[in-house]
Amino acid sequence: MDDYWLQIEMSTGNIVQLDLSPKLKTTRFCPLKDNALFRSVTIDGDFLVFGNKVKLGATEIMNMVML
Secondary structure (H helix, E strand, O other), X not given: OOOOEEEEEOXXXXXXXXEOHHHXXXXXXXXXXOHXXXXXXXXXXXXXXXXXXXXXXXXXXXXXXXX
């Protein structure tokens, strides 16, 4: 999967890079295979929101980065 990376600036000022391509094989994240949906990401408080399909919180993001 090409270019399913996010660059996220946390409230601390740290920048996190996250490759979501391995997650696209899961039921939860497979809607993000739609590149338009993936690129529609917005911020809602402590969450990244992809349309009304997928929502990721800061703790979950950090857990993904640490794996």
